[in-house]
Structure formats: structure tokens, C-alpha cells
Amino acid sequence: MKIHIKGGRLIDPRSGVDAKKDVYIAAGKIVAIGDAPNGYTANRVIDAAGLVVCPGLVDLAARLREPGFEYLATLESEMEAAIAGGVTSLACPPDTDPPLDEPGLVEMLKFRAKNLNQARVYPIGALTQGLKGKRLTEMAELVDAGCVAFSQADAPFADTQVFYHALQYAATFGFPVWLRPQDPALAQHGVAHDGQVATRFGLPAIPVCAETVALSMILILARETGARVHLARLSSAEGVEMVRQAKRDKLPVTCDVAIHHAHLTEMDIGYFESNSRLDPPLRSQRDRDALRAALADGTVDALCSDHTPVDEDAKQLPFAEAEPGATGLELLLPLTLKWAEESKMTLALALARITSDPARVLGVDAGHLTTGHAADICIFDPERHWKIEPQALKSQGKNTPYIGLELKGKVRHTLVDGQVVYEF
């Protein structure tokens, strides 16, 4: 199948190209950008006039809920959501049931995902068996099965020694470790940022120090062990500042922020709106602004969807009892565009945070448009408004603080390996 993407605005953040250029695809790969190769005849021409042609998005945190939580979402529904959101590569955390702690589970997930022939799935393996924080998993086996990194998801370590050893062991073989900085004891029972909203509403709070205490321990142990650490979902100004300093000190750390946290604050809890119950909690405007600034200056490497489909029944509860999380795969692009517009960022820089930068964090060949490489492409209409409604979302998770609102930026075509897998 030869596809000619014609007349679009091509933005490739990695090479810095932002110009009107055609893309020529053959046998799943990009064969030329700009001028057609000699003797090229397309089987199909996609008219991209007025559209942006960019690398398929790379999402660092999308819960697919398989295995174990198929009542919340299935691989089928969430992979559909991914390509509808222009996401062609995604990393999924190991907090499934059972957790991704055995090669068989990882192989099965990879196999099922591959058969769907949609987005590429990069499993993050469990760092400890059953995510119990006690015994290490067989990391080399898991890497052979397809894991690209290891994580504890939101589960705590039994003690600091296990944590220390896990980092030492992973560092021995150069396996990246992804950690979400949150001290479990300080965050215990908390449901909202320890700020004015939690104070007014009497909601049990999660202080910023839950993040910074955990961060300081992670950074110290990363320095000590030489482990390559990725920090998942920062939420506070203080946390971001610690990472900025660590990067200045040449520590090999990377970090991401969830898309909701780049936009929303504790005020968006409104009158106990359980769709705004997220983990980490939405913090103050000052924190939100610091996250945005850190995204702009590159302290934060990537924006992720933190896609977490939650059952409707688990959200139809008083705020504190509601399950945290929001659907995100289909909102990653429009919310990134919204951030770019509000922060007066160039489109190329904004798109870097959801394409080339997360691909670098993942360590995979994705998130760029290069001749001779796989044609994973997202073509979107940057001006088209659409209303976020349950029926407009492919994901089985319909819960988002943006429900009922209009956002700008709609994916028109998604290509994986040179195949059109989604069209709108």
C-alpha cells in the first residue's frame, strides 16, 4: 500500500521541520518527505490541506486495564481510543490483575495488542513480584518478553532496603525504573491537595511533602545506585524544582506530567465533582503554573494522558469515596494544543512533548518522521472543535473533568506502520 499525504503542514519536532511538505509511504515506511521518489504512484492520496501531519503520539501512561479489569475497559476499547486520539505508541503501567510480573503475562499482552494491529504497546514490567514491594521480578526475562522499563505503579515498597536493592539491580543491567514520587504514609487517606479547597471542604489532604519527601529519597538513591530513573506524574512546584536541580546536577532523570495537571487546579473540584478526583491530586494554581513552565523549558520531558478508565459506578459516589482517575487517550492531543495556545508555545515544541520526547524517555524508535522509518503518523485538524461527550469517546472510561466542554483539535487520520488504522 502506497499512501501519499498531500498538502499538509508537516511538523516533525525531532528534526525541527515545520513546513508544508508531502509524505510518501510505501511498505509501511516513509519513503520520502517533500518530493515524490522516482516512479512513485500512490494507491491512495490523503488530502491533508489545512491539517497538521505529525508523528503518531507517544503516551507514557495509559492503563489498558488488561489483564484483570476487563469490566472497566478492554484492550479492544482502549486501543481504539488510542488511535482515535492519534496515539500510535503507548506505555502501560504494570498495575493490572495480576500485575505484569511474569513474562507470560507480558507476552500475552503484547500478542493480543499486536493482533489488534493498532497502536504499539510497550509494557512497563512490575519491579517487584505482585507489586508487593518485597521480592524483585525476573527483570531480564521480562525485558526479553517485551518490557521496556520497570515500575512499582502506585504500590509502596516494603522498606527502603528493597527500594535500594531494586534500583541497584536495575542499574546493573541498565533497565530504566519508573517511579511515581509519593510517600505512601503521607498520602494515606488523602483525596485532595492540602490547600484552600481541602480546608474549606474538609477533605482529607495529601500534602506537597508527600511528593517532595519521596522525590528526595528517589533522587538520593538514583545518585547512589546510578539507576536511570523516570519520575512519573509530578504534581507540585516544589517537586519540579527538585527535578530541575537534579538535571542541573547531571543526574540522568526524566519526568512527565499528566495532561490534566497542566490545566486544572484544586478549584476544579467545584462542588465535590468526582470527575476531578485524580491521583496525584490537582494542586494549586501556583503548582499548575510551575508545571506549565517546566514543560515549556524542558525540565518536564513529556506530557502523558495518565489514561485511567474508571467504572461509572465508582465515580457516582461522594468525592472521597470515588475512585481516582480520568480517561485521557483521546484528550491528550486537544489538551496539549490548548496548553500550547495558552502558553504561546510553538506547535512544534508542544508536539515534541507528546512525540519525540516521550519516545526518548521510552527508548524506542518512534515519535519522529524520518525517511526509512516506520510510518506512524497522526493527521489532525488543529481548528476543529468537538464536544467531549460520553458517546464521542471510544474509551470505555467516560469519566473526565472535561465532560460537556468543547476542545479544539481533532484527529482525522492515524497511521501505524503505514496503514490507516483510524479515520474521522
Added chain:
Amino acid sequence: MWLTANPQLDKKGQLHHLLTLEGLPAEILWQILDTAKSFVGTRVKKFPLLRGKSVFNVFFEPSTRTRTTFEIAAKRLSADVINLNINASSQSKGESLLDTVDNLSAMHADMFVVRHSESGAPHFIARHVAPDIHVINAGDGRHSHPTQGLLDMYTIRHYKKDFSNLRVAIVGDVLHSRVARSQIHALTTLGCPEIRVIGPKTLLPAHVEQLGVHVFHDMRQGLKDVDVVTMLRLQNERMQGSLLPSAQEFYKFYGLTGDKLAAARSDAIVLHPGPMNRGVEIDSSVADGKQSVILPQVTFGIAIRMAVMSIMAGNK
């Protein structure tokens, strides 16, 4: 972003639900206080204002005093009262809160009086009941206890006449207290110029000063020249552990004794939402002393609840 219309008010700006005192206009607070005064001042025992209406006391958390005063208030207004202790029935069978609310709505209630252990539960219920049903919050988690806040305002007004020249101190476990939050919002709305909260750092919420209060950790300093002292109940489970070492040490620093009360103005009044822990947050000699207005609070509480219910029933 989602701060839409105040969920407590109807389209005409009248009280439809009573969920919190935060954000309620002063006129509505004055209206409730004035209406309550007319009930206090009368010898009439029974009013026909809620005749033919049914009031459901839906308590997800045990309570004797609040539930009883709501029941008395509803009966004095001629309503039919149904008491439901949900803790012991459907929730333990796994029925969801939404199902419970739907079922109760289907029983043609006119008013729900709700107590729940989670902050925000009455907001959730108000969002899901049929539009003609009124919801009154009888205490939700740490969030709000609006009728308690109102009866405290009634009591203060009764003894002090005017809010515009008062110093009020709220002492103890502010962090977990819905009473403290309700008082702070009401006092602010009614024009009280100086509100103080007094307690150890472990029992004060973050950024509490953003609610418009002054923070004190030393009780004698905090009580200096105040006109009103509200003592908060210290729950048993807070008395030991990592928030406080012991009830005795709490009493030493924050228990209201005659000696500490002497720092306040000589005509200062002492409030307590009850039930009291004598010898923990308050000394018996103060609780039973001449400055205590703790029992009148209970009496005024019935009038306040009558006022709230009759005003809501009249707002159609």
C-alpha cells in the same frame, strides 16, 4: 471551571437545599435567624406549616442529639417523620448510595435530612434527588454542619445582640470539625470582624488563615479579650496516636478551665456543640458555670431546624 450556580439556591435565589453555610447570602442567614426567633418567642407547640409533608431523617452515621432535634422540629411543624438508620441496613448489604437515594426518592419524601461520614455526600445526594425534594445537611464528614452553625449564630446573637463588634475564638480540633467550618463561614458572612482559631498545628488545617481567621497556638493569648468561646469536641480516636500524645496533655494546653477563661472578657459566653468530653476539652466547672450557654444552644437548635424546614417548604 465548574463553579456553576450555587447548588443550594433555586432560580429565584431562594433556599432550596441547605448543604453548607459557605456562599449563602447574609439575607438568607438573617431570614433563618429571624424566623427561628419567632418560634422561640411563642408558646404555640404545633404549627401546620409542614402538614402532609414527609421528612426523612437519613442518617448514614449515628447521631442521637441532632437526629432527635430534627425530629422534634419536624413534628412541631406537623410533618410526618421517618427515621432511617442506613448504617445498619442497606449500605452493609452493598447497596450503593445512589440506589439508596433513588429508592428513598421513590417513597415520595419532601425533605431529606442527611448525615454522612464523607464530606460532600449531601451535595452528591442533592444532585441526584428529584427536583422537588429538599436536602438538609445534618453533618457531612469534616465539611459542614449548617444547622449547628446557625444555632450557634442564634445563640451568639441572643446573648451579644450584634456581630459587628465581636471577637470569637474557636478552640481545639479544627481540622476534623465541620462545626468549626460552618461557624467560620457564618460569622464571616454576618460581619464578625475577628475570628480566631486555637489549637496545636496537628489539629489545624493547612492555610486555615485563608478562611479569614487568625491562628493561635497559645490558648491564653488566643482567648484574650474574646466575647465568645466555642469549644470543639475532641473525638476519642484523635486523643492518642500521632496527632496528640494524650487527652491529658490536650487538656493541659487546650482544655477550657476557669483559669484560661479568665483571659476572655468577663461577659464572654462559652459554646460547645456537644456531646462534651468533660475533663478533655472543657472543665466541668466551666461547662456548668454561669458563662456556659451550652444548654440554651440545644433549645435554640430546635427553633433553627424549624426555621430552615419551614422556609424551604415555603419556597416553591
